[in-house]
Amino acid sequence: MEPFRYHVYACQQQKAEGVPSCPARGSLKMIDALRGEIGRKGMTNEVQLTTCGSLGLCERGPNLVVYPDGVWYSGVTPDDVAEIVDSHFRKGVPVERLVNHDADALAAEVRLNRDRYLASVRAKDAAGALPEELEQSIRGYQESRIILTAIELDLFTAAGDGATEQEIASRCGTDVRATRLLLDALVALDLLAKRDGRWRTTPVSRRYLAAGGQNDARAGLMHQVGLWQRWDTLTDCVRIGKPLKSRGKADDKWTRAFVAAMHRNATERAPHVVRAVGTDGVRRMLDVGGGSGAYSIAFAQASELLECEVLDLEPVLAIANDHVLAARLSDRIKLRAGDMLSDPLGTGYDLIFVSAICHMLGDDENIQLVRRCRDALAPGGRLVIADFILDETRTSPRLAAVFSVNMLVGTENGRSYTEQEYRSWITNAGLAASRPVRIPGPASLMIGTRPA
Numbered sequence: 001m002e003p004f005r006y007h008v009y010a011c012q013q014q015k016a017e018g019v020p021s022c023p024a025r026g027s028l029k030m031i032d033a034l035r036g037e038i039g040r041k042g043m044t045n046e047v048q049l050t051t052c053g054s055l056g057l058c059e060r061g062p063n064l065v066v067y068p069d070g071v072w073y074s075g076v077t078p079d080d081v082a083e084i085v086d087s088h089f090r091k092g093v094p095v096e097r098l099v100n101h102d103a104d105a106l107a108a109e110v111r112l113n114r115d116r117y118l119a120s121v122r123a124k125d126a127a128g129a130l131p132e133e134l135e136q137s138i139r140g141y142q143e144s145r146i147i148l149t150a151i152e153l154d155l156f157t158a159a160g161d162g163a164t165e166q167e168i169a170s171r172c173g174t175d176v177r178a179t180r181l182l183l184d185a186l187v188a189l190d191l192l193a194k195r196d197g198r199w200r201t202t203p204v205s206r207r208y209l210a211a212g213g214q215n216d217a218r219a220g221l222m223h224q225v226g227l228w229q230r231w232d233t234l235t236d237c238v239r240i241g242k243p244l245k246s247r248g249k250a251d252d253k254w255t256r257a258f259v260a261a262m263h264r265n266a267t268e269r270a271p272h273v274v275r276a277v278g279t280d281g282v283r284r285m286l287d288v289g290g291g292s293g294a295y296s297i298a299f300a301q302a303s304e305l306l307e308c309e310v311l312d313l314e315p316v317l318a319i320a321n322d323h324v325l326a327a328r329l330s331d332r333i334k335l336r337a338g339d340m341l342s343d344p345l346g347t348g349y350d351l352i353f354v355s356a357i358c359h360m361l362g363d364d365e366n367i368q369l370v371r372r373c374r375d376a377l378a379p380g381g382r383l384v385i386a387d388f389i390l391d392e393t394r395t396s397p398r399l400a401a402v403f404s405v406n407m408l409v410g411t412e413n414g415r416s417y418t419e420q421e422y423r424s425w426i427t428n429a430g431l432a433a434s435r436p437v438r439i440p441g442p443a444s445l446m447i448g449t450r451p452a
């Protein structure tokens with residue numbers, strides 16, 4: 001069976017620093033170029049591109065194998081991609097200068113590299129060396145901190161389309177020598193490019209990490225900069241069972257970074273939530289702890305008959321107001337300052353939406369919140385909770401389990417909760433609970449309906 005005209009396997013097997021591999025020889029850029037060229041030529045329904053582990057020709061990479069022809073290409077660069085797509089995939093003529101023709105020699109080389117790899121694995125195991133994956137996870141904070149510092153200093157904006165270390169240091173207010181070391185590390189991480197003593201942004205850092213980028217995410221990522229300080233206290237936090245320092249009243253800088261991070265996430269997920277929940281029969285909606293108003297905006301845009309209220313603290317609503325005005329929905333989205341656990345929620349809502357709130361609260365607070373939401377629903381109205389949902393072992397999904405630790409260092413009682421815990425809050429409040437609704441991304445939906 002051949003569902004595609006061609007099936008291409010491209011190696012992207014990451015290996016230890018200094019060990020020959022396709023990624024070390026530029027396969028990731030080649031794969032991106034190949035994927036783009038296949039799309040530009042309108043061949044995505046004819047050519048299936050699959051990335052894979054080692055093909056066994058590590059010293060010759062980047063490597064591709066094209067089936068059903070059984071053609072093995074080596075040394076493929078981004079500059080070769082257009083020729084391969086046009087000549088081989090469109091015209092059926094392999095690019096001979098890149099083809100490995102000696103099948104016996106090819107098989108022998110693959111076996112030799114496989115045997116070498118297995119021997120090195122056995123030797124490392126005998127020496128008691130840490131597994132590479134574990135060692136990489138332990139060192140992961142180093143690359144993370146390099147990127148966060150660059151964001152905090154706004155270094156990518158300073159580098160722009162090209163600047164010297166002196167110019168960048170002057171713009172960032174940093175030491176020249178220290179800046180150079182940071183710049184070179186960012187080149188190694190493919191977030192900057194370096195040529196003739198000048199550093200410049202790459203497509204990724206230009207798009208996401210520099211001012212004016214198409215999807216400038218710096219404001220939201222500053223929330224990660226703030227979280228770093230809390231994670232640094234994790235050891236003591238585990239010892240005493242609560243955050244080492246009380247967060248206290250959030251300042252404007254922290255609030256803006258937090259809301260920006262939540263807005264970025266919510267804007268991405270909101271269309272999926274709206275499709276999953278629907279707007280049929282929804283005329284009044286309450287967005288509890290609605291933050292930037294991204295979800296209310298998405299629901300209001302989906303139905304001209306729907307009116308929303310965003311309930312949150314005053315400093316947050318000042319930010320939400322900007323987004324609502326930009327969406328030209330201030331006539332149908334109202335902002336109301338209040339505390340979700342103590343101030344009146346109102347009554348008669350067809351839909352109450354609670355996103356990324358429950359993980360910040362303890363069990364008793366969540367029980368209280370769900371009951372308050374039940375009282376605010378109209379008969380037949382729905383409570384929709386969007387959050388991480390753990391399985392009953394509390395160890396999966398991985399991101400939800402890790403996020404519980406994030407709540408440990410940042411809240412008094414928050415954590416990720418299981419489906420059964422959400423279900424018990426909903427049913428004990430007198431609502432009929434549905435099964436979790438899966439949507440793209442790390443969060444799922446739990447829905448409770450008030451009897452008509």
